[in-house]
Each structure stands twice: as structure tokens, then as C-alpha cells.
Amino acid sequence: MEVRKGAWTKEEDHLLRNYIEKHGEGRWHKVPLQAGLNRCRKSCRMRWLNYLKPNIKRGDFAEDEVDLMIRLRKLLGNRWSLIAGRLPGRTSNDVKNYWSARQRRKIDFGIPKDNEPPKITTKTTIIRPRPRTFTKSLHHLSAKATTSKHSTVENNSLPSSPPPIENGIDEWKTLMLEDVFTNFWVEDMASLTGTGVNSAEQGFEMDLWHFFQEEAR
């Protein structure tokens, strides 16, 4: 029997939401069968993460969100999941769609146009996160990793997720520009040291730190 494709119905959404609320995220291979959905595991995951998950922000991007997005893209390149991780309530799909729409319309974001590789103007170009193995000792990260035992979004990115403050977007912008960011980062770096994170992994955090210090000048 072929799995269903195309737009999700309200009934399917209802089944999926019920299942996740009851069993939690993860183990996506079991979801279609146990939730009674004739969908593939990827489709279920995509639907939940991009649409059904609570706290997803819809509608236009605010000016400050766009501003932060531009900065992060400059730093990270097309790492949409990482960028989305810094924009509370936004999904990687949202960010990706928004960006490509603006690209198509040739609105100048100070970014390269189509078919043009990113211009490298400084030593702080695009930083590629090193792969990081998720260790249980990384308590400050693992506590946030609610969906799986290894979360690349959390682990390959800036210090864990947004800092322990409510209104993420403004605070992140502030953090990127002010001493509080440095302090937070130092704290985070300290927590990484001695937790089994290797030097390459710490190197990525340091690269980001230096990038933002340059940006803040």
C-alpha cells in the first residue's frame, strides 16, 4: 500500500498531534503505524516540526528577525537549521523560504546574488561547525535536547540554544553586541571545558566568539 503524499488533512494533523502529545517526539519510524497515519516517517516529522509543533511563529518576519537572520547567514552560510535555532519560533523551512524568496526578488541584503559564490572579504567568513558527538556529560545541552539523543541543531551551533531568557530575538541581538554576550559565552566555554568536548569542537565555539567580537566593533 502506497503512502499518502501531498497536503495534510485536518484529520491527519489531529492524529499526529495526539500521538506526539501522548508519546513525545522521536522514534519517527514508529509514528505512521502507531498513529494510524498512511504517511512516511519523514513526512510525519516534517509536518510536526514545521507546522504542528507548539510555539511556532507564523506570519511576516519582523525587522529585527531579518536583521539577525542576515548576520547569521553571513556567519553560517546556508545552515538554515542553525539560523532558525537562533530565531525563536521560526523553523528552518520558514527561514529557507524567506531567504530564497528575497533572493528571487533580488532584494539586496548585502549578500551575493544567484549563482555567485559568497564573497570572502574577511577571515571571518563562513564558519563550518565541526561534527560534535553528543555526550551525556554535556548536561547544559542534553537538558535541552528533548527530541533525540543527539541534536545537531543544538550541538553544532552557538552556545547551546538561546540563553535562559524569555524574549529570544532581542536578547540574542543584544548578546551579539554587548558584553553580556561575551560573559555568557565565557561561561558556556567554561562549561564545555572538562566535559569531554574535544579541541576541534571548542574551536568552533571560539571561531564564533571571535566572529561576534569582530561584528560588535
Added chain:
DNA sequence: AACTGATCCAACCGCCTTAAG
């Protein structure tokens, strides 16, 4: 009102990484 091109965005696809056997 009808047509058409532009835009948006949900969804799919293919690939990569990782962990388990």
C-alpha cells in the same frame, strides 16, 4: 471578469551522518 506572471510556502527528495547489529 478573465487571464497571466509573480510570489509564497507546504511538502517532497536525495544525500549525509550516526549508531546499532
Added chain:
DNA sequence: CCTTAAGGCGGTTGGATCAGT
């Protein structure tokens, strides 16, 4: 080691909607 299954990601597609003529 090798293979396989699963999770996750970025790129792309195509239908729906909007805006202009």
C-alpha cells in the same frame, strides 16, 4: 570493519494565492 536503518538537513518542486493588466 561492513551493512543497514533512522534522523536530520539543504535544495527543489508544485499548487495556491496574489497582483497587475
